Amino acid sequence: MSDEATLKDIERARREWEKRTLARSLEASPERSGKFMTTSSQEVGSLYTPSDNADLEYMEDLGFPGEYPFTRGVHATMYRGRLWTMRQFAGHGSAEDTNARYRYLLEHGETGLSVAFDMPTLYGFSTDDREAEGEFGICGVACASLEDMEILFEGIPVDQVSTSMTINGPAAVLWAMYIAMAENRGMGSEVLRGTIQNDILKEYQAQKEWIFPPEPHMRLVVDTIEYASEHLPLWNPISISGYHIREAGSTAVQELAFTLSNGFEYVKWCVERGLEVDSFAPRLSFFFNAHSDLFEEVAKYRAARRIWAREMKERFAARNPRSWWMRFHTQTAGVSLTAQQPENNIVRVAIQALAAVLGGTQSLHTNSMDEAWAVPTERAVRIALRTQQIIAHESGVTSTADPLGGSYYLEWMTDHMEEEAYRYFDRIEELGGVIPAIGKGFYQREIARSAYRYQREIERKERVIVGVNAHITEEPEVVEYLRIDREAERRQLKRLKRVREKRDSRKVRGALEGLRKAAEGEDNLMPPILECARAYATLGETVETLKEVFGLYEEPLVY
Template structure:
């Protein structure tokens, strides 16, 4: 190594420097998106401190830096899972069956905003929002339509639902009952990650304490009833979309994870009972190598946290399995076709980072909802990547790269600093209440905007190689009549129900909330009798109160 250092110094001074002096350098300094300074060249000198078995090890072995499974994509590719949902349950059901026909291997349900915030389609605040950014679900009747002719024992389903997660999960279980599918066969994920809603995504309902209780109720229910179901998807995706950098995405996501584990332990769950069903969700942004290093650093950090801090005994409890979505914030409204290329690079980073499943964005999403055609291109992007490039044939193919390994180390170290700061503030719930996390992200978001405006960062078509704006007309339209028809069908369902029974269900839920019992069970009873999302969240609003953000 000493000899190598001498050669390296010699190269730096006698070869690199004179050349740079002659030809110049594009930039004075180079750095990643998270401001990690980059050298011109990485060598064994940068990785010599890394103990292979301790820090990397083999795939499927702690700390899982090189992958959570021994075979990775040599057994099967990542799950290609496109997030979709719009309009009514009937239309969305049609899109799902189309996507499954096209070779998609998992479903991912997007709910409309009223559903996500626990309002029925006939609520005042639902005006204009019904079926817009996802499918409108009011009662079990809608959920039955959504999964009509889709056998729930054959697909895995991810549901992006947080504050009312218990209600939608209960509906899924109830639909499976009607299809005659055993609970132990149900595979999928419920997002159920409330903390990042306060930080970044904004679809919260209740204050943090009762919300965390609901989260852990789902942990408990899943560990008892749904062995193949991921009880949470701890999401850095939205933190990144809100404007954080890679280090913040990594650190705040793991900090949220720590908070959930603490909450579950507090209600008496055993770590190895629920930890294997925790899953994660990350963003794939543009800075290619940093993104790959981020995924690897996440696996290593989580394994260390679970093993050292929470004394998890099983390997499965220490595995960070994750879904990835390409970055919505990287999509440009200008020259939208360029987004196809961006998405392809981001997808490549996710695959090289060892993701378990992947959503690729459609190129027209900065303009509106994607069309069937743009969704298909997005899916084909993944299929080309998996089937034609050969990148999936070797496990963790970039492992051992001097650059990737030293970036992974650096991200681990920087994330640890953040984790320590959050710890000092009393954990993530407190750090969020104090506005710390939000302020950190806002600051980064603003700096990023400045960097683009002052041309320190280039976005092709936006601040370089601009063209005259042209109109893109081909955008999916949601039928304005839809809101009315959804309200009508809700009214119909309501008129068919036994009012007395509905009231009893609501009072049972109220009592369970007051006595801090597991709410999943009474909610499951209620949804079977078509009590609505809005009615269930309504009684919980009365009991728990509503969260108001106080930070800016």
């Protein structure tokens, strides 16, 4: 950013400094380690100066918040205008249990809901399916029919609160239940605000909650995006997610590159369907991880915004500035939580949440200290939420947009991660694109390799994890944790039985048959899926109908 003559002076002065001051200092006391690296094993230099940002063009690469390329944030006022949405991912046991937790969170100042479904629901099974055994309500709430959805949101003003649902394989079905729930309460779908995760590509790459093979799954995703653009203008029909890629073991650069390249793949499919890019791109949303390496994370978010804006504008010829901006949710890194000395996790989460805020996130989930043991207790969740509130109101980082912008180190890191991401885009292209690369096990191999390297670095103590490989205490861990009430499972099974008995079974059969016919053809599947939801067809029945047409997916095994 400086002129050439100044840069030369700085270069010269730096070499002088290295010879004179740095060398002397190293002689007196050497550095602690032969190599300094980020959480993603990226080597870091001892000092960054304007000469490390020599290629940076302020107007082109950074610009102003709320303007292209959005490196400094998507809103002109950033958090001076409105704070991020504090959205705690929650769900356990039955719909009644989770409904109570939501009311608790809203009473404590949470501003948006985020539904965690249990494992059977995530895979499209109903609670009474054989595959669901032992899994009820542990990782989230079971939602097997419209009735569960109605109980889940009872007394919650869904026309005012925005709801995010972490659901992928059967996303269209759960979304249809949500829409039908609102209809039954007399609301039109156009008032509903929220997000379904609905990002199937990262399931094949990292999270593994797929049902069908990639092509029919992609069709369903495009169907939901198309349906949202026509009927739910305030809904984000997809949250393109790097979170799970990172949790599975990727580096920050891999998270950045794979997520963005998945995003471009969705845009390509939608455009091929004949959708006008500006009709859907403004509602695409993203979801990233926040790990503990503060600068690396902040650089990742900034690079992500810049790449997305550039590609949407230049490659996909989007004209609406809202199609260029990347809005994202962030969750702190579950994998970074230690089972040892769990209270230390409060500090980790605070640093990670700070990174997300310094990176300009639109919404944030902070993990609870006890999550390396089980789903969190209410007390732990409250501390996690308070952590966000302390950052918002006490740290001062919300007073100005992109407060770290211009840091030589951060700008170098942002550029560097961007370059590395483009290298990955090229590799994926060479493999034939995203879906062929999935079939070749590319992502799994890349992620497994990074995960193993990270673990080895811990084992060799090249990486210190406090309480795990250093500063260990021998006290036994005393953790309170939430147990799932088995009685809730019996109640849920009873309810499901009652739903099956009291619904109009002819209507259910008709709706399922309608869905099957539509799936065999090419029409948008949202209307027939909605019919199934309205008829109280169960999740399992609806997904099973689609399985019969689409088949199942088998993954290539790579480790």
